[in-house]
Amino acid sequence: MLLEFKDIHKSFGEVAVLKGIRLALETGSVLGLVGENGAGKSTLMNILGGIVPLSSGKMELSGKVYSPDSPNDAQTNGIAFIHQELNLFPNLSIAENLFIVNFPKKKVMGCHFLDRKTAREKTEKILSQVGLDVSPNMPVANLTAAQRQMVEIAKALSTNPKIVIFDEPTTSLTRHEAQKLFNLIRSLKNEGLAIVFISHNLDDVMQLTDHIAVLRDGELIAHDETTSYTIPTLVNLMIGRDMGDFIPRRDTVTSGETCLEVSGLKAGYIGPLDFSIEKGEVLGFYGLVGAGRSEMIRMVYGLDPMEMGTLRWNGRKMHNLNPVKWIKQGVAFLTENRQDEGLMIDQTIAKNVQLAVLPRYTKSLNRVDYKEVGKRSRAQADAVNTKYQNFTTQVVSTLSGGNQQKVVLAKWLLTKPELLILDEPTKGIDIGAKHEIYTLINALVKSGSSTVLISSEIEELLGLCDRIIVMSEGRISREFKKEEFERSAILEAALHHTEEEVL
Amino acid sequence: MKASFFKTSGAASIIYLCLGYYIVMAFVAPGFFTVNNTWNLLYNLLPLLVIAIGQTFVMITAGIDLSITSIIAVTSITGGYLMSSDTAIFDSPESLIFGVLGMLLVGISIGTLNGIAVARFGMPAFMVTLTTMMLFSGLAIWLTQSQNIYNLPEAFVNMPYSSFLGIPTPVYLGVIVLGLSYFLLNKTLLGEWIYAIGLNVETSRISGVKVARIIIFVYAFSGFCAAIGAIFYTARLETGSPVMGQNILLDVIGAVVIGGTSLFGGKGKIIWTFFGAFFMVLLDNSLNLMSLSFFLIMIVKGSVILIAALLNANREKSLRTT
Numbered sequence: 108m109l110l111e112f113k114d115i116h117k118s119f120g121e122v123a124v125l126k127g128i129r130l131a132l133e134t135g136s137v138l139g140l141v142g143e144n145g146a147g148k149s150t151l152m153n154i155l156g157g158i159v160p161l162s163s164g165k166m167e168l169s170g171k172v173y174s175p176d177s178p179n180d181a182q183t184n185g186i187a188f189i190h191q192e193l194n195l196f197p198n199l200s201i202a203e204n205l206f207i208v209n210f211p212k213k214k215v216m217g218c219h220f221l222d223r224k225t226a227r228e229k230t231e232k233i234l235s236q237v238g239l240d241v242s243p244n245m246p247v248a249n250l251t252a253a254q255r256q257m258v259e260i261a262k263a264l265s266t267n268p269k270i271v272i273f274d275e276p277t278t279s280l281t282r283h284e285a286q287k288l289f290n291l292i293r294s295l296k297n298e299g300l301a302i303v304f305i306s307h308n309l310d311d312v313m314q315l316t317d318h319i320a321v322l323r324d325g326e327l328i329a330h331d332e333t334t335s336y337t338i339p340t341l342v343n344l345m346i347g348r349d350m351g352d353f354i355p356r357r358d359t360v361t362s363g364e365t366c367l368e369v370s371g372l373k374a375g376y377i378g379p380l381d382f383s384i385e386k387g388e389v390l391g392f393y394g395l396v397g398a399g400r401s402e403m404i405r406m407v408y409g410l411d412p413m414e415m416g417t418l419r420w421n422g423r424k425m426h427n428l429n430p431v432k433w434i435k436q437g438v439a440f441l442t443e444n445r446q447d448e449g450l451m452i453d454q455t456i457a458k459n460v461q462l463a464v465l466p467r468y469t470k471s472l473n474r475v476d477y478k479e480v481g482k483r484s485r486a487q488a489d490a491v492n493t494k495y496q497n498f499t500t501q502v503v504s505t506l507s508g509g510n511q512q513k514v515v516l517a518k519w520l521l522t523k524p525e526l527l528i529l530d531e532p533t534k535g536i537d538i539g540a541k542h543e544i545y546t547l548i549n550a551l552v553k554s555g556s557s558t559v560l561i562s563s564e565i566e567e568l569l570g571l572c573d574r575i576i577v578m579s580e581g582r583i584s585r586e587f588k589k590e591e592f593e594r595s596a597i598l599e600a601a602l603h604h605t606e607e608e609v610l
Numbered sequence: 611m612k613a614s615f616f617k618t619s620g621a622a623s624i625i626y627l628c629l630g631y632y633i634v635m636a637f638v639a640p641g642f643f644t645v646n647n648t649w650n651l652l653y654n655l656l657p658l659l660v661i662a663i664g665q666t667f668v669m670i671t672a673g674i675d676l677s678i679t680s681i682i683a684v685t686s687i688t689g690g691y692l693m694s695s696d697t698a699i700f701d702s703p704e705s706l707i708f709g710v711l712g713m714l715l716v717g718i719s720i721g722t723l724n725g726i727a728v729a730r731f732g733m734p735a736f737m738v739t740l741t742t743m744m745l746f747s748g749l750a751i752w753l754t755q756s757q758n759i760y761n762l763p764e765a766f767v768n769m770p771y772s773s774f775l776g777i778p779t780p781v782y783l784g785v786i787v788l789g790l791s792y793f794l795l796n797k798t799l800l801g802e803w804i805y806a807i808g809l810n811v812e813t814s815r816i817s818g819v820k821v822a823r824i825i826i827f828v829y830a831f832s833g834f835c836a837a838i839g840a841i842f843y844t845a846r847l848e849t850g851s852p853v854m855g856q857n858i859l860l861d862v863i864g865a866v867v868i869g870g871t872s873l874f875g876g877k878g879k880i881i882w883t884f885f886g887a888f889f890m891v892l893l894d895n896s897l898n899l900m901s902l903s904f905f906l907i908m909i910v911k912g913s914v915i916l917i918a919a920l921l922n923a924n925r926e927k928s929l930r931t932t
Contacts, residue, residue, distance in 0.1 A: 410816065434818040448816055451809035453876065462806055463817040465799055473798040518817065 109134045109301050110155075110173075110270060115164040117150055117325075124150045126325045127164070132270065137292065137302040139316035139333065141309065142345055146322040148305050152272050155303075156188040157181030185269035189276060193259050197248035202230040204247055205262050233261045237291060252397075253284035260291070271295060272303045277311055278563075279396045282602050289315050307564075309338045323347055342566075354570025355542075357549045361573065362386040365422075366526055366557055367438075369407060372416030377402050377581040379415070384526065384557050389548065391572035392561040394601050399581040400561045401443055401530055408433055408440045408528065434463055437525035441515055441532055443561075449515040450503050457499045459514050460484040464521045487521045488514065492543055509540025516547065527551060528559040533567060545571060565594060577601050623921075624869055624885040631892055639899040651895055653770060656784045657842035659887040661858070662865040663791045664835025666883045667828040669866055670795075672808045672875025673728060673735035675829060678862060680746035681720050681836040682855030686843065687750050689713040690759030690850015693766055697759075706763050713844075714837045720746060721833020725826030750852035759850035767848040769841075780842065787838065792880045804828060808875030860911060865890045868918040870925075 110132040117125040125147045132138055140148050153159045155166065157175030166173045168184060175181040178188070195204050203210075206226050213222040230243035239257045247255060256276060263271060273292070277285040292302055292315060306312050312319060312333075319336055321329040321344045328344050329336075368383040377399045384390050392400045406413040409428030418425045420436055430440070442448040451459055461468075461484045468480040485498050493513040495501050503514055512532065519527060529548070533541045548558055548571055562568050568575050575587045577600040585600035587593075636643040661678055668675045691697055693709035700708050720742065727738040772779045795801040803824050806814045815821050836855075843854055869886025871878030893914065897907045 408816075430816050431818045431820060440816060442816060447810070448812045451806060451813055451876070454806075454809050458802070458806075462802075462814070462819070465802055466818070469799050473800055475797065475799055475802060 108132070108167075109169060111167045112151070112155075113165050113167065115151065115154065115166070116162045117147075117154060117159070118162050124325050125154075125161075128322075128325075128327050130320055130327060130330060132301045132303070134269075134301050135296055135299045136317040137296055137304055137315055139312040139319040140303055140305045140322065141307075141312055141319060141341060142322035146345070147325040148322055149274065151322070152188065152274065152303065152305065155181070155270075156186060156272060158188075182266050182268075185267070186272070187263035187266055187268035187270070188272045189256075189259050189263050189274065191275040191278065193255050195247045195255055195258060198246065200244045200246055201234070201241065201250075201258055202226045202243040204258060205230050205233065205265060229265075233265050234258075236264060237261045238287070252279040253281070253287070256280065256284075256288065257291075260288075264295075268300065270301045270303065272305070274305045275307065276304075277306065277308060281395070285311065309341055312341075313338060321345055354545050354567065355549055357552065357571075360387055360553075362388075366420070367407075368419040370417050370419075372403065372406060372413055372418075374402075374406055374412065374414045375581075377406070380583060382576055382583065382586075384559060386525075386557055387552055387555055388574065389552055389558045389560055389572045391568040391575040392559065392578060393563075393565060393568055393575055393597055394578035396563070397580075398578040398601065400578050402581075403578070404440070404528055404530060404559065404561060405442075408438070410440075434522055437523065438528065439463070439519035439522050439524035439526070440528040441519055441530060443530040443534065445508075445512060445515060445534075450511060452504045453502055455499060456488065456493070456495055456501055456503055456506070456514055457481065457484055459503050460488050460517045460521060463518050467522075484517070484521060487517045491517045491520065491547055493517060507536075507540075509536035512536050512540065512544070516544065520547070520551070524551075524556055526557045526559065528561075530561045531563065532560070533562070533564065565597060568597075569594065624882060624889065628885050628889050628892065631889065631896075635892065635896040639896040642896055642899055647895065647899070651891055652778070653780065653846070654895060655888055655891045656780045657839040658858070658861055658865060658891060659784055659884060660787045660835050660842075661839040662862050662869075662883050662887045663787060663880060664832035665862050665866050666869070666871055666878050666880065667791070667795070667804060668735070668832045669871050669873065670804050670808045670875060670878045671825060671828050672811070672873075673825070673828065674739065674863075674873075675721075675724065675832045676736070676739040676859065677720065677724055677742040677746065678832065678836040678839075679855045679859050680743045680750065681717050681833050682840040682843065682858065683750040683852050684720065684746045685713040685717045685837045685840040686854040687754050687759060687850045687852050688716045689841065689844050690762065693762050694759050694850065695761045695763070702763060706766050709763075709766065710841060713841055714834060717833040717835075717837025717840065718830050719833070721830040721836070722826060724833070725829030728829065729822035729825035747856075754850075754852045756852060758852075760848070762844070762848055762850070767845050769845050783838065787835065788880065788884065795880060800824065800827070805876055808872075808877070810876075860908075860915070861890045861894070864911060864915040864918070867915055867922065870918075870922060872922060873919070 108131045112128050112130040115125050115128040116123070128151060140152070142148050150159065154161045157178045157180050160176070173184060175184060175186070181188070196207070199207070202223070211222040211225040211229070212219045213225070227243045234241065234243065237257045237260055239254060239261065241250070241254065247258065250258065276288060280288065289311070292304070296302055304312065304316055313336070316333045319331065319333050319341070320327060321341065323345060362385055364386045365383045366386045370381045372378045372380040380403060394400050402411065405411045407418060407428070409430060409432070418428065420438070425432070433440070446452060451462070461480050464484070465475060465480065468476040470476050481499070488495070488498060491513045493510050495506065495510070503511055506514065516532070532544055548560070552558055560568065560571060569592050573589050575592065575597060576583055577585045577587070577597055579601055587597060641647055665675055665678065689709045689712065692699055692712045693705045699705070724739055724742055727733050728735050770778070770780050774782065795804065803814070803819045806819055807821055807824055811821060840854065844850055847854070865887035866878070866883055867873065867886070868889055869878070869882035871882060890911070893911060894907065897910060902910070
């Protein structure tokens with residue numbers, strides 16, 4: 108055994124995140140680590156990578172006790188961590204990025220100078236290992252997402268690791284690029300390295316790994332050879348129940364009446380786009396990162412300017428779009444970035460929930476009817492099941508991610524939206540809260556409102572939507588009606604343009 | 611005990627600070643605890659308080675208004691020009707009304723200009739108001755050729771010393787501004803939106819807050835408050851002066867910051883600013899009475915404001931980590 112986790116416990120405050128994990132890692136093999144957000148995958152790997160200390164238990168590396176006190180310490184012990192968010196400086200060159208800590212130096216007349224020549228040569232060697240054929244002087248900003256990933260991997264490999272951790276490495280890659288990455292991972296494995304591969308993409312996990320460990324709520328639920336799993340069994344293990352129950356069912360009632368009609372929407376690489384939403388419909392948008400879904404909806408809501416396009420709301424043409432106007436018309440927009448655009452993070456729950464609806468609760472002299480809005484907002488927060496200690500004094504930053512999202516949701520539901528736009532509403536929140544949000548969407552639609560759901564979780568879209576529009580590189584690549592829903596076809600549509608250009 | 615003292619809300623600690631300082635100075639500073647000096651304190655407090663209230667509005671939105679000194683200068687010469695018997699633009703009784711209205715109008719206009727530059731053109735408040743400060747300060751001096759304007763109407767220069775029902779007129783004015791701004795910030799939609807913008811401007815925009823309009827309002831309001839301050843100063847000095855208020859910026863920012871209003875926005879209260887302004891006036895007055903030099907007073911004031919800002923920064927950090 109190269110590495111063993113022995114009864115690892117970890118708590119943040121009173122919250123137990125890992126509850127006695129026992130897991131082993133062999134040389135020359137790939138371990139897939141799967142589980143929902145908040146299951147404890149990242150925490151476990153952060154302990155291995157020396158980013159957070161463990162609360163109790165121990166790790167053994169090649170039979171010796173291993174307790175890293177910093178990421179650097181972990182690195183010297185042969186552990187390389189390739190994070191989901193890449194840690195590169197876009198303004199610097201590849202070589203400068205690789206040697207940001209230990210830049211080669213030369214001595215001229217007793218003074219130390221940077222030795223760019225040596226750095227370049229070393230970089231070239233490292234880049235050729237990962238099969239990246241670009242100049243070491245190239246600024247990282249000029250590289251594609253996949254190339255940046257490769258630079259990050261090259262950087263990790265330059266430390267001669269024994270264990271390499273990949274955290275969601277494929278989220279920003281095209282299929283073709285992902286395959287190239289997998290080939291590299293396989294060759295690393297053949298060289299005798301141990302690989303940990305964390306991913307939400309179960310297809311990738313099944314294809315690439317030798318063993319799979321499933322975490323749920325901080326516990327190791329299963330650990331076995333990859334061949335003993337199927338995707339459905341994995342999903343069941345991850346969420347602890349059938350996906351069928353997990354996303355509550357709803358009978359589609361289409362009214363046939365259009366509420367929002369978008370035509371010829373265009374700006375930059377986006378569009379031209381044409382689509383419409385019917386009353387009582389859930390319209391899903393799927394696509395890869397950078398497909399332009401968020402950009403598109405931000406233009407519709409008047410947050411970013413459009414070059415061309417017309418919007419009709421209930422048949423009426425809309426001019427000079429802005430949130431004030433849309434909220435008045437009954438259109439609400441829950442943005443992807445909860446912290447920066449959804450909440451006033453240092454403000455109380457009450458004020459956050461009330462923000463969008465305040466103009467509707469004013470008396471003479473522009474006074475706010477605090478009594479009424481206080482009552483309504485509390486009722487709404489309770490209706491979406493927000494868990495808090497004190498509604499009027501507690502600050503939202505003290506809430507969990509799921510509860511914060513419920514605060515944002517309560518804010519928008521309080522405006523009684525006819526159309527609710529949700530951009531990645533379940534990103535980074537726990538399963539329980541997810542389930543509740545699904546139930547809320549269904550309830551909203553049942554009451555006659557419509558929903559636009561932008562999501563990167565295909566299961567979520569399949570379960571909730573009446574129709575799914577797949578976007579790729581700023582265009583609509585295909586539209587699926589409910590009876591045509593099929594996982595692989597939707598994925599293929601999302602990759603459509605990208606693949607053509609790569610191949 | 612000490613730690614908890616500084617951790618209490620800005621309001622509580624600044625009140626204790628004012629009281630403590632007042633009591634100590636009553637013993638230490640010669641001529642401090644006299645009827646005459648108490649009037650002095652009041653007359654110094656009122657203009658500073660009103661101007662600082664305007665600044666509080668701006669700072670709650672995470673902005674800053676450095677142009678107040680130039681607004682005071684321009685409004686002062688405007689008032690002088692409209693009211694002085696030298697220029698004789700209006701007859702005696704009307705000149706007072708037109709003078710005061712003119713001053714308010716000019717103050718609001720310059721403030722609006724600041725607000726438009728910040729809100730519509732997205733320029734940093736610091737840059738906008740720094741440049742308008744230079745521009746209008748220069749303009750005031752150029753227009754008057756650096757000459758003061760004298761011979762203001764009797765009714766105007768006597769205003770600070772007149773009284774109604776035994777209470778000096780300026781107190782009414784101060785109470786009205788205090789009450790109005792408290793009402794606006796704490797009871798109205800406008801106030802809710804001002805705080806919201808300071809806490810998170812993006813969230814506010816997406817949630818339907820009329821961000822540009824509110825930002826223009828707070829700068830215009832700051833200009834309005836500065837104009838009221840200028841009316842006080844002009845009447846007391848009996849002069850329309852193009853360099854009026856040049857040294858007041860530090861006192862105003864100091865009053866707001868000592869009161870505990872956050873420079874990062876979203877936090878601040880009128881009552882805090884009241885005590886902040888009171889403390890600045892106490893400091894100025896007592897140090898003067900102890901016959902410290904102007905420069906020494908500047909050093910002390912600067913240090914006090916620095917410490918206040920430090921305490922605020924610490925308080926915010928501790929709030930974030932808990």
